[in-house]
Amino acid sequence: MKDLKSILFLLITGCSVSLYKGDIPLLKDNIENIKAPYPDHPMIGLSFDAISRDKNAVIFASFQGGYTWEGGAEPYAPPDIYVAVETKFTYIQGSLNFGVLPFYSIRPYIYPYVGIGLGIFSSEAYGAYKTDITSVIYPYTRGGIQISFPFSKEILKGKKSEFAPSLNLSTGYQFSFERWLQGFYLTIGYSAFFPPEGIWGILLGGTLIILGGQK
Amino acid sequence: MGNFAGWNPYNPGRSKMKKIVCFLPIIFISCISIYLETSSQILDLKGINEEIRLLNLSEIEETSFGYGFGAGFYEPNKALLRLRFTQQKFLSPDRVNRFYFQTGVIEGGANLLKSKIFGIYPIVGIGGTFQELLIKGKSYRNYVYPLIEGGVEFNLNLTREKPGIFTLYLRMEGIYKSGYFLDTPDYSDFIISNPSKGITFSFGLSMGYSAEN
Numbered sequence: 001m002k003d004l005k006s007i008l009f010l011l012i013t014g015c016s017v018s019l020y021k022g023d024i025p026l027l028k029d030n031i032e033n034i035k036a037p038y039p040d041h042p043m044i045g046l047s048f049d050a051i052s053r054d055k056n057a058v059i060f061a062s063f064q065g066g067y068t069w070e071g072g073a074e075p076y077a078p079p080d081i082y083v084a085v086e087t088k089f090t091y092i093q094g095s096l097n098f099g100v101l102p103f104y105s106i107r108p109y110i111y112p113y114v115g116i117g118l119g120i121f122s123s124e125a126y127g128a129y130k131t132d133i134t135s136v137i138y139p140y141t142r143g144g145i146q147i148s149f150p151f152s153k154e155i156l157k158g159k160k161s162e163f164a165p166s167l168n169l170s171t172g173y174q175f176s177f178e179r180w181l182q183g184f185y186l187t188i189g190y191s192a193f194f195p196p197e198g199i200w201g202i203l204l205g206g207t208l209i210i211l212g213g214q215k
Numbered sequence: 216m217g218n219f220a221g222w223n224p225y226n227p228g229r230s231k232m233k234k235i236v237c238f239l240p241i242i243f244i245s246c247i248s249i250y251l252e253t254s255s256q257i258l259d260l261k262g263i264n265e266e267i268r269l270l271n272l273s274e275i276e277e278t279s280f281g282y283g284f285g286a287g288f289y290e291p292n293k294a295l296l297r298l299r300f301t302q303q304k305f306l307s308p309d310r311v312n313r314f315y316f317q318t319g320v321i322e323g324g325a326n327l328l329k330s331k332i333f334g335i336y337p338i339v340g341i342g343g344t345f346q347e348l349l350i351k352g353k354s355y356r357n358y359v360y361p362l363i364e365g366g367v368e369f370n371l372n373l374t375r376e377k378p379g380i381f382t383l384y385l386r387m388e389g390i391y392k393s394g395y396f397l398d399t400p401d402y403s404d405f406i407i408s409n410p411s412k413g414i415t416f417s418f419g420l421s422m423g424y425s426a427e428n
Contacts, residue, residue: 054424056374059424100422101379114249114250114420116286139300141251141284
């Protein structure tokens with residue numbers, strides 16, 4: 001019961017804000033062809049990170065979701081009739097990541113990591129004459145640097161992870177196979193420290209959510 | 216007598232089976248690793264460039280820069296087994312025409328040196344490749360064709376502690392793929408490409424977690 005309360009507490013406090021400067025070259029041409037606007041600014045969203053540390057190894061599951069929108073007006077009929085056009089991007093993705101602590105004694109933890117994951121990307125572009133709706137599942141990989149400061153003396157002393165929230169800053173670059181959602185990202189906020197077995201449970205749940213979300 | 220302890224004259228296959236059964240736990244207690252790499256590739260694109268020449272467009276250069284990623288098992292002093300995806304982008308000099316060469320392979324190798332710090336692995340792999348050609352705003356994609364590869368990989372394990380393992384690696388390999396056409400989905404148009412062969416140079420890092428303490 002105590003563990004369940006801890007998990008619920010962490011699900012609420014384990015979230016951070018994510019900014020994603022992604023580029024989708026495959027879609028750019030399609031969107032511009034139907035005279036819809038292409039959102040160039042970063043996607044804003046939420047990130048949930050479940051982290052576990054065991055000596056010099058860090059495993060973490062990371063889930064992000066984000067949204068961006070761009071609107072405008074395009075000439076529809078001469079001489080000066082305009083029609084509203086808009087494009088919406090939405091994504092949800094999850095990954096398993098491994099990091100290795102180069103320095104044991106330094107607090108907070110600073111470590112490089114690499115990860116692989118799966119995501120769903122959805123684009124809705126309403127152009128002047130045509131509509132282009134795309135939804136795909138894409139695999140991706142990412143690499144970056146993360147800084148974690150857990151609110152637990154035991155974890156900071158070097159013991160195995162237990163339930164505890166932490167402050168988290170993560171930045172890196174994401175590569176996406178088939179060129180979906182590729183670019184720099186930054187997440188800042190809270191993350192949740194779990195015992196190692198908790199990570200696998202979260203990861204399995206996240207995969208089911210992502211695969212279940214495909215239409 | 217000790218030399219013949221594993222030998223059963225009535226059932227010679229049994230000792231082999233015993234070795235296989237003994238090897239399986241090695242895979243499962245090995246480090247689970249994730250790989251991220253950059254790579255450059257030289258690919259024979261004669262067939263595609265002949266087609267592009269017929270259209271009076273700029274030809275694709277045969278050297279590219281790409282990346283790869285994967286996951287697998289890694290035992291620093293023994294062997295590695297991984298599933299890896301790569302994507303290479305070949306461009307024309309004016310950057311208008313593009314050729315994407317994507318692969319997914321399962322590959323493995325055994326460490327010749329049996330050292331936990333430095334490893335030399337002859338690598339063999341088999342998988343599939345998917346290609347896409349973008350010329351004059353039109354996309355030509357082919358089916359997934361088989362691919363084989365072979366080469367050598369050098370590993371340097373930078374961690375002395377466990378369970379976290381951080382490794383740098385350098386790999387050189389030759390690739391060969393079958394398949395002849397890049398088709399459009401409606402079969403009305405296609406580009407003839409010869410079976411591609413090439414050389415890849417990859418530099419990457421792997422990070423992983425070893426359950427063995």
